[in-house]
Amino acid sequence: MASDVTINARIRANAETLSAALEHHMHTVFAPDARKELRLFSAGEAADLLNISTSFLRKLHFDGKIPDVHMTPGGRRHYSAENLAEIRKILEASAKTKGTYLRGRREGDKLQVLSFLNFKGGSGKTTSAIHAAQRLALKGYRVLCIDVDPQASLTTLFGYRPEYDFLDSGTIYDAIRYEDPLPLSDIIQKTFFTGIDLAPGGLMLQEFEHETPQALINNTPPPFFARLATAIQEVEADYDLVIFDCPPQLGYLTMSALCASTGILITVVPNMLDVASMSQFLQMSADLLDVVSNAGASMDFDFLRFLINRYEPNDGPQQQVLAFLRQLFGDEVMVASMLKSTAISDAGLTHQTIYEVDRSQFHRNTYDRAMDSLNLVNDEIETLIQKAWGR
Structure with missing residues (x-):
């Protein structure tokens, strides 16, 4: 006998089942009312x-x-x-040279705004973004993370539950919406991680994608591509660095983040399917950026880099793809690569990063290998930021 359950009812039931299971998981990992704490x-x-x-x-x-x-x-x-x-x-x-230990912005330095993006899900955008933010915060930078992905994975990694904490309000959407936007400072959250503040993401961000076509027809100022940049201006004196975690699609949110950015990090898994997908992404990006540039958007980037992610050095085909990319893009491919590591994925099971977990929880060599890889990548990003400031 055929089921008379409609597909929307089935999907809703599945969503509720999964949500309850995730809620139980969070209560198991963390105490019911606890927030994450950073280790010593x-x-x-x-x-x-x-x-x-x-x-x-x-x-x-x-x-x-x-x-x-x-x-x-x-x-x-x-x-x-x-x-x-x-x-x-x-x-x-007591340092002889100013900026030896406090390496953030000085007078005259512009805010550095980095977008981590790719067209394809599973390329390690969120993992790369949060590890970069945490490493730089631990080195003394004042960091604002902005989660512009409706899936809100970055927000979840900071210990929030977007589907409960920010269901109707409190996300970056409130600061960039077309009707009565709030000041960005009203929605920024302090996090458990010293030196990092968060503008959360959530499903409400999808409204921005739906509302923008009508706003374009109505010529509502500022245009979509300038709304994130405009929102950031209010708080930019409080930070050295802003990091965007972008959605895995080339929509209005991603374009707005790109137009607010000073640096772009495109995450790439070194296999030919991902590279082919990235080729489409780059072509579409170029075409759309031409359009918004002609409409008055700033396209002034200090750097663009390809960040190789989930790299396995002993994998012959991956080595060939990496060599292919280096031949094509030269210095635009980062020197350091983020290795594929069970330590990173195992930490993710408890919504943690390598910088949050204790070394004793892992096999020592596995942990050290992952940590060394992450530090090399993120210290190279720091070098790019310092170079942009003329240092």
Whole structure:
């Protein structure tokens, strides 16, 4: 006997079942009313982030130049992100060269706005964006993450539940909508991660895609491609860096993020299907950017880079694709690649990143390999930012 359940009812039932299961998962991983907390860092990690030696860090403690930190019964020091920020300010105050320890914006430096994007889902956009934001925040940069993906994966990684916390309001949509937009400062959330604020994403963002055609007909100012840039202007003095996590499609949200950006990072998985998809993405992007450029959008980028993601160095075909891309694009392909790692995917099971999880939870070599890969990628991104500031 054929079922008389309509497809929309079936999909709705599936959505509710999945939502309940995810809710249960979040309650299992985190206490019901708890927010995520950032772990403490070892002396070695702290020294690396402060760009000093562990012996110099010990000497600073011995000389009483920096405050005491958490000490284990075995005499090992552990540092919170707040400790690192305080030590960084103390070191900067006595540094011979300004900006040695506080490497963010100085007077006259423009805000750096980076878009992580690709046409294809599963290319590692969100993973790349959040790890870059966290590494740079740990190194002292003031970071604003803006989640312009209606799926809101970046928002979820910061410990929020978009389908509950921001179902009807509170997302970046409220700051870029055409009717009565709110100041961006009204929707920015502090996160558990010191140095990072978040403008959340959520399903309401899809409304922007639906409303923009009518706004274009009505000539509603500012145009869609300028709305994110306009929103950011209100808060730009508070940050060194803005990071967009874009949706996996070339819609009005992605175009608005691109037009607000100073740097573009296109994530690429090195296989021919993904490269073919990227070829279409680049062609469509160029055509659409021509249109918005002619309409008055700024196309002034400091850099564009291809970030190789989920790379397996022992995979022969991947090596060939990477060599092919380097031959085509030269220096626009980043030197460092983000390795495919079970540590990164395993951390994701509990909505965490490599910078959040403790090394003891993983096989040491697996963890170190993933961490080294991420640090090389994100430190190369930092170099691009510094170069854009003329340093």
